Amino acid sequence: MFFGVALGLIFLIAFSQSPEKPLQSSSPQCFSEFKAEIRPYAEQLLNRIKEDLKNKVPEDYIKEVLCRKELSFSPEIMLKSLTWREVNLPYHQFFEKERLKRAKSFIKENIELLNALEQHFQVDKEVIVSIFLIETDLGRKTGRHRVLNTFFSLALTGEEDLFKIYLQNQPEIDFSNETVKKRWEKRSNWAYKELLYFLEIAYKNQWDPFEIKGSIFGAFGYPQFVPKSYVVYGYDWDGDGKVDLYSISDALASIANYLQKEGYKIASERAEKKRIIMKYNISEPYAETVLKIADTLKNLSLTQNNELRGN
Numbered sequence: 609m610f611f612g613v614a615l616g617l618i619f620l621i622a623f624s625q626s627p628e629k630p631l632q633s634s635s636p637q638c639f640s641e642f643k644a645e646i647r648p649y650a651e652q653l654l655n656r657i658k659e660d661l662k663n664k665v666p667e668d669y670i671k672e673v674l675c676r677k678e679l680s681f682s683p684e685i686m687l688k689s690l691t692w693r694e695v696n697l698p699y700h701q702f703f704e705k706e707r708l709k710r711a712k713s714f715i716k717e718n719i720e721l722l723n724a725l726e727q728h729f730q731v732d733k734e735v736i737v738s739i740f741l742i743e744t745d746l747g748r749k750t751g752r753h754r755v756l757n758t759f760f761s762l763a764l765t766g767e768e769d770l771f772k773i774y775l776q777n778q779p780e781i782d783f784s785n786e787t788v789k790k791r792w793e794k795r796s797n798w799a800y801k802e803l804l805y806f807l808e809i810a811y812k813n814q815w816d817p818f819e820i821k822g823s824i825f826g827a828f829g830y831p832q833f834v835p836k837s838y839v840v841y842g843y844d845w846d847g848d849g850k851v852d853l854y855s856i857s858d859a860l861a862s863i864a865n866y867l868q869k870e871g872y873k874i875a876s877e878r879a880e881k882k883r884i885i886m887k888y889n890i891s892e893p894y895a896e897t898v899l900k901i902a903d904t905l906k907n908l909s910l911t912q913n914n915e916l917r918g919n
């Protein structure tokens with residue numbers, strides 16, 4: 609073992625003194641795990657990010673984060689987003705007795721907070737809980753994909769020449785089709801902006817950016833917000849100076865704040881409420897399910913109150 613250490617030391621000295629050693633780039637470890645064909649694009653993206661976040665996030669921080677070995681590039685996220693079909697999601701599962709029972713208990717346990725939120729934001733508490741139930745099963749399922757890697761990957765596949773490499777074995781994606789191409793362009797531009805928002809909020813909040821995990825398309829926390837929604841609608845209800853989407857009070861207040869800012873009013877007609885909920889998630893079956901569950905929860909608590917009164 610001693611010999612090994614000594615030998616290692618000799619090698620170390622030999623190599624550190626080697627005059628043939630190539631000059632190191634400014635970011636020696638950056639993207640070293642990536643394939644050679646990807647690296648120049650990643651370097652270019654890194655420089656663009658540094659430029660666009662100037663005066664907002666220190667360059668050293670950006671470099672430190674994006675040069676970590678946890679950073680990974682998954683072009684299949686873009687491929688998936690382009691072949692994504694609007695399917696009828698199994699919304700009926702949310703009407704299962706077990707889930708409704710848990711949602712009902714949740715309301716009971718958090719009634720003071722929910723009443724305060726309803727009062728403050730003028731959003732029905734049952735709607736808030738219904739969204740919380742549908743999005744993450746009351747906080748049980750918040751996603752397992754690293755948000756940073758998702759947006760980094762989507763942004764990097766915005767490089768056409770790079771993306772074309774991965775399109776070769778994808779006969780179902782017709783890149784000569786203008787609609788497909790527009791979708792790709794829109795998706796990658798959006799992801800790049802979300803990536804900037806994410807780096808900014810991770811820096812400000814001193815998060816470990818790789819610890820934040822979410823859905824396949826980068827929605828995170830109990831309300832499943834993308835980074836821009838965190839910035840625009842995030843609400844620090846408990847007043848600790850930070851918006852924590854993994855704390856019940858901040859998360860539920862953020863859902864309510866989202867709806868209120870988009871125009872939700874407790875006194876509005878059902879159709880109007882539905883229209884606003886579709887701004888949270890642009891899907892009619894989604895909005896319909898949110899309202900139906902909210903109605904069910906409302907009726908359940910009414911029945912319970914009547915039972916208590918002996919009716």
Ligand SMILES: [Ca+2]
Pocket residue numbers: 843844845846847848849850851852858
């Ligand atoms: Ca807070």
